[in-house]
Amino acid sequence: MNSAKRFEIFRMFFSIVIALLVSFVLIFLVSKQPVEAIVTLITGPFKSKRNLANVVESMIPLIFTGTGVCIMFSANQINLAGEGAFHLGGLVASVCALQLGLPAGVSPVVALCLAALAGALFTAIPAFLKIKTSSSELVSSLMLNYLSLWFCTFILMHYICDPQVGAASFKLPAESELITLLSGTRIHLGLFIALAVAVFGYVFLYKTRMGYELRLTGENENFAKYSGVNIVKVILVSQLVGGMIAGLGGGVEILSPIYNRFSWTSLLGYGWDAIIICTLAKKNPIYTPLAALFLAYLRTGASIMSRSTDVTLEIVQITQGVIILLAVAEQFLSKTKHKMIAREAKASLKEEEAA
Amino acid sequence: MWNSLLTPEFYNSILRATTPILFATLASGVAAKSGICNMALEGILLFSALFGVIFSSVTHSFLLGILLTMVVGGCIGLFMAFFILNMKTDEILAAIAINLIATGGTVLLLLAFSGDRGSSTSITNVSAPVLVIPFIQDIPFIGKILSGQNVLTYLALIMVVVMHLFIYKTPLGLKIRAVGENKNAAESVGISSRKIQYISLVLSGVLCSLGGYFLSGGYMNMFTKDMSAGKGFIALAASSMGGDTPIGGFLVSMLFGAAQAFANMMQLTTIPVELIQMIPYLTTLIGLAIFSYIVMKRKAKLSGK
Numbered sequence: 001m002n003s004a005k006r007f008e009i010f011r012m013f014f015s016i017v018i019a020l021l022v023s024f025v026l027i028f029l030v031s032k033q034p035v036e037a038i039v040t041l042i043t044g045p046f047k048s049k050r051n052l053a054n055v056v057e058s059m060i061p062l063i064f065t066g067t068g069v070c071i072m073f074s075a076n077q078i079n080l081a082g083e084g085a086f087h088l089g090g091l092v093a094s095v096c097a098l099q100l101g102l103p104a105g106v107s108p109v110v111a112l113c114l115a116a117l118a119g120a121l122f123t124a125i126p127a128f129l130k131i132k133t134s135s136s137e138l139v140s141s142l143m144l145n146y147l148s149l150w151f152c153t154f155i156l157m158h159y160i161c162d163p164q165v166g167a168a169s170f171k172l173p174a175e176s177e178l179i180t181l182l183s184g185t186r187i188h189l190g191l192f193i194a195l196a197v198a199v200f201g202y203v204f205l206y207k208t209r210m211g212y213e214l215r216l217t218g219e220n221e222n223f224a225k226y227s228g229v230n231i232v233k234v235i236l237v238s239q240l241v242g243g244m245i246a247g248l249g250g251g252v253e254i255l256s257p258i259y260n261r262f263s264w265t266s267l268l269g270y271g272w273d274a275i276i277i278c279t280l281a282k283k284n285p286i287y288t289p290l291a292a293l294f295l296a297y298l299r300t301g302a303s304i305m306s307r308s309t310d311v312t313l314e315i316v317q318i319t320q321g322v323i324i325l326l327a328v329a330e331q332f333l334s335k336t337k338h339k340m341i342a343r344e345a346k347a348s349l350k351e352e353e354a355a
Numbered sequence: 356m357w358n359s360l361l362t363p364e365f366y367n368s369i370l371r372a373t374t375p376i377l378f379a380t381l382a383s384g385v386a387a388k389s390g391i392c393n394m395a396l397e398g399i400l401l402f403s404a405l406f407g408v409i410f411s412s413v414t415h416s417f418l419l420g421i422l423l424t425m426v427v428g429g430c431i432g433l434f435m436a437f438f439i440l441n442m443k444t445d446e447i448l449a450a451i452a453i454n455l456i457a458t459g460g461t462v463l464l465l466l467a468f469s470g471d472r473g474s475s476t477s478i479t480n481v482s483a484p485v486l487v488i489p490f491i492q493d494i495p496f497i498g499k500i501l502s503g504q505n506v507l508t509y510l511a512l513i514m515v516v517v518m519h520l521f522i523y524k525t526p527l528g529l530k531i532r533a534v535g536e537n538k539n540a541a542e543s544v545g546i547s548s549r550k551i552q553y554i555s556l557v558l559s560g561v562l563c564s565l566g567g568y569f570l571s572g573g574y575m576n577m578f579t580k581d582m583s584a585g586k587g588f589i590a591l592a593a594s595s596m597g598g599d600t601p602i603g604g605f606l607v608s609m610l611f612g613a614a615q616a617f618a619n620m621m622q623l624t625t626i627p628v629e630l631i632q633m634i635p636y637l638t639t640l641i642g643l644a645i646f647s648y649i650v651m652k653r654k655a656k657l658s659g660k
Contacts, residue, residue, distance in 0.1 A: 030467035078447055135647035136595060138394070138447070142588040143643070146636040154629035275451055312466055317459025324452035329442035 003344045007337045012280065014333060015326035016294075023319045027311050037309040044304035045297055053185035055293070055300045057258060061086070062292035063194040064249025065270045066277030067201040067285040072123070072242035074205055074283050076218035079126050079239055081141035082246040083271020084148030085119035087264060089250025091152040092118040094169055094262035097176035097255065098160055104175035111176055112193075112251045119247015120240045122148065127239035131232050137239075149267050156262060168263035178255050190252040194289070197245055201285030204241065214238050246271070276320045279327050295320070359620060363499035368619065370500065370508055373612025375400065375574060377511045378566030379590030380597070380604040381518050382559040387599040388522060389555035390535035394450035395435055396563050397587030398457030403428050403567025405461045408578045409468055411481035420481055421568050428564020429557045436556040440549050454587075462580055474579040475571070482572040483507045507569040514562065518601040531555055563587070585636065592639045596646040607642070614638035 027041075028034040045051050065082050072079045096102075096111035125144055126137035160169040178189040205211040217224040217234045225231055249270070254262055273295060280294065281287035298316055306313040326332050359365055379396045386393035406427045411420030435453060438444040444452075462473070469477050483506050492502035522528040533541040534551045542548055566586075571578040589611055597603025618634040 026463065030463060129644050129647075133644045133648035134651040135643045138392075139588065139592045139595065139643055140640055142585065143592065143636045143640040146585050147633055147640070150629045150632045150636075154627055157629060158627060272451065272455060275448070279448065312463055312472075314459035314462040317455045318463070321452040321454075321456035321459070324448055324455070325438055325442075325444060328448045329438060329444040331442045 003340050004337075007333075007340050008282070010336075011333050012327055015323050018326055019319045019322035022322050023315055026315060026318060031309065031311050033309050037305050037311045040305040040308055041298075041301040041311075044301045047304070049184065051300060051304060053182070053187050054303075055296045056187050056191065057185075057256075057296075058299050059289070059292045059296040060188075060190045060194045060256070061249050061253045061268075061270050062273055062277055062295055063198055063288050064252065065246050065274035066281065066288040066292055067198050068119075068123075068242040068245035068249070069271075069274035069278045070242075070281060070283050070285045070288060071201055071205060071214075071238055071245070073278055074218045075214045075234055075238035076221065077127065077130075077235060077239060078138045079123055079141045079242070080138065080271060080275075081123045081126055081144045081148075081243065082274050083267055083269070084141075084145035085122045085243045085246035086250035086253075086270050087145075087152050087267060088122050088148050089115035089119045089247030090254040090264060091155060091250075091262060092247070093176075093251030093254050094172060095155065095160060097172045098170055101173075102175065107173070107176040108178055108255055111255060112248055115251025116244045116248040119250065120244035123239045123243025123246065124236060127235050131235060145267060145271065153265050156265070160262065162261065165261065167265050168261040171260055172255070172262070176255055177257060178252065180257050186257045188256045188258075190256050193248070193252055197248070198285050198288050201245065201288070205285060210234075210237060246274075273320070276324050279324055360617075363496050365616065365620060366500040367504070368616040369609065369613045370504055371574065371612075372615040372619065373609050374505065374508045374511045375566040375569050375586055376590050376593060376608040376611055376615075377605060378507075378514070378569065379563050379587050380593040380608045381511075381514055381601055382561075382563035382566070383590050383594035384597070384599045384601055384604050385518065385522065385531070385555050385562065386559040387594060388535045389531045389552045390538060391439065391446055391552060391556060392450075392591070393435070393556065393559050393563075394447055394588075394591060395431070395453040396559075396590055397583050397585065398450070398454035399428055399431050399560055399563040400567040400570060400583040400587045401454075401457040401461050401581070402431060403564035404571040404582055405465060405475075405578045406564075407568035408475050408478055408480040408571045409464075411572060412478045415481060417481045417483055417572075420572070421483070421565070424564050424568045425561045428560040428562075428567065430560070431564075432557040432560025433553070435560070436553045439556075440552055458581065461578070465578065465580075475577045478577070480572055480577065482576050483569065505569065505573045507565060507573055510565065511569075514565075515601050515605045518562075522601065527551075527554070566590075589635065589639050592643050596643055607646075610642065611635060611639055 024038055027037050031037050045055050065086055068082050072082070093111040093115040096114050097107060100107065100110065102110055122144065126141040129135050129140050130137045156169055162168060162170045181187045181189065181191065205215060213224065213229045214234050216227070217229060217231055221231060253259070277288055277291045277295065280291035298319060302313050302316045305311055379400060382396055383393055403424045407420060407424045410423040411417060414420055431453065435449055438449045439446050465471055465475060469475060471477050485503055486506050486509060488502045492498045522531065530541070530546050530551050533546060534548045538548045570582055590608065593607040593611055594604045597607040614635045618631045621631045622628055
């Protein structure tokens with residue numbers, strides 16, 4: 001491992017530490033029982049089997065959207081429609097499970113395929129608009145997220161709503177539920193799908209011709225163009241694949257044992273979480289499970305903390321924000337980087353002299 | 356229902372709905388003119404909506420409240436500028452981080468300040484006053500539209516002219532445009548691009564905070580969680596469609612304000628509310644596509660000749 005890479009890891013670690021410190025200071029400022037809150041935040045996830053299982057459960061959707069965003073951002077397309085694709089994927093999977101009446105085994109497969117397809121088509125809209133009208137994919141994807149939210153809420157309230165419950169769909173049939181892996185927890189088959197998706201993302205981006213062209217376009221679009229890369233195709237494929245994964249994630253989440261009805265009436269924020277996952281994983285999907293584990297751990301801790309103390313769950317968003325700010329700040333710790341490289345250079349010089 | 360489209364009340368409500376978007380659009384414009392895409396407007400709107408409520412309730416004064424809120428907006432702009440310009444953080448990622456911090460931070464702050472969760476029900480804030488303009492209010496039809504608006508609505512309209520003059524008629528405005536147009540060229544004639552971009556981002560934050568204050572002390576009379584609801588993003592679209600100019604941005608944000616006002620009015624009909632909620636975002640999306648297409652064609656034509 002060279003010193004630049006080692007430094008990246010060091011900086012990432014340091015950003016996380018600082019972000020946690022900032023959160024602790026905030027907890028001290030707002031809470032009447034700060035020590036208790038911080039201890040719960042850190043040790044809470046280990047307190048019981050259920051809490052530990054919660055960490056793994058909440059990791060699953062993060063791996064999906066994280067991998068999706070890694071692929072979209074690798075092509076340097078700042079498409080934030082992963083959020084809406086996830087939501088839409090959840091709706092499509094629920095509608096399929098409710099309306100098609102397929103037998104167990106077939107039902108989740110069909111529902112997930114259609115959810116993935118919906119997600120892919122959804123995130124392709126900003127890419128399509130960019131290619132055809134040169135409108136910024138950033139802005140159009142932001143608008144699309146709200147459209148996805150209200151469209152899904154419309155379908156929920158007018159077509160699949162269970163009048164006895166209110167703002168939730170009819171109970172999703174047992175045939176469509178993903179199998180639980182560990183009895184006594186809600187860890188489900190989705191975990192394997194998520195890990196497979198992360199590996200697929202890695203292979204796609206780093207081991208295929210298409211993935212290479214995609215990353216090349218992301219690094220330098222003009223260079224890629226003059227090297228004969230079909231930019232339009234690269235942009236479309238990257239957004240289709242990214243959205244497909246996000247949509248699949250939404251489907252997996254809603255068919256998991258965690259939900260028994262479709263009840264999402266506000267955006268869940270997994271699309272934004274995906275950006276921090278992508279930042280921590282340095283756009284490499286193979287690291288998304290690790291990044292997702294970290295975030296899920298933090299989330300679970302915060303959720304236990306908000307239940308047992310007076311600090312709210314929202315503190316995590318601040319921690320996430322600070323991590324993003326520092327982890328991508330090129331100048332952050334740049335002096336240390338300089339020292340590290342200089343030290344290494346000196347060491348290698350000495351070696352040469354000795355030889 | 357269509358008859359109500361012809362009433363002065365409808366046009367009055369367009370101006371009301373436009374106000375927060377217009378402030379944010381002007382904010383986006385000044386940042387964009389200096390070459391930075393300020394996606395943190397969403398977060399700044401949210402933060403200043405909360406601080407507007409807090410400051411005005413602490414000081415019992417509209418004027419002090421809004422001044423302090425503007426300081427907060429400027430500070431967020433400064434914070435963002437520090438990370439983008441000194442720490443070399445990607446501007447989009449920095450903005451996403453600020454928006455995240457705003458979503459969580461406002462809830463946390465509100466809870467710490469008042470013990471309220473989600474909305475500031477226990478805080479009595481001072482809203483921006485409504486102005487009735489003599490003479491103008493007596494003009495039939497137009498009087499009912501133009502008079503009796505919130506003082507911040509008038510300020511927003513004035514700011515369109517002020518920002519236009521600032522950007523196109525002052526030396527600083529020229530420098531901002533020069534830096535945005537070509538950073539290296541500006542540097543070569545002795546303009547410190549970093550200083551100029553700092554100024555633009557702080558100004559952007561201050562302008563946007565006025566829109567935030569209006570959200571919680573004008574448009575509504577309290578702060579609610581996530582009340583910016585994508586208005587900062589809509590402003591981003593409005594500004595880029597208006598060529599990042601104050602006048603262009605004003606015209607486009609009027610269009611989006613009209614879409615919002617239309618959506619508000621449609622809620623009285625039997626059309627499903629979810630579909631109505633889509634109107635402002637759909638208008639923005641379609642508008643953005645059409646405008647970008649026109650600009651693209653025009654550019655192609657120019658380079659073809």
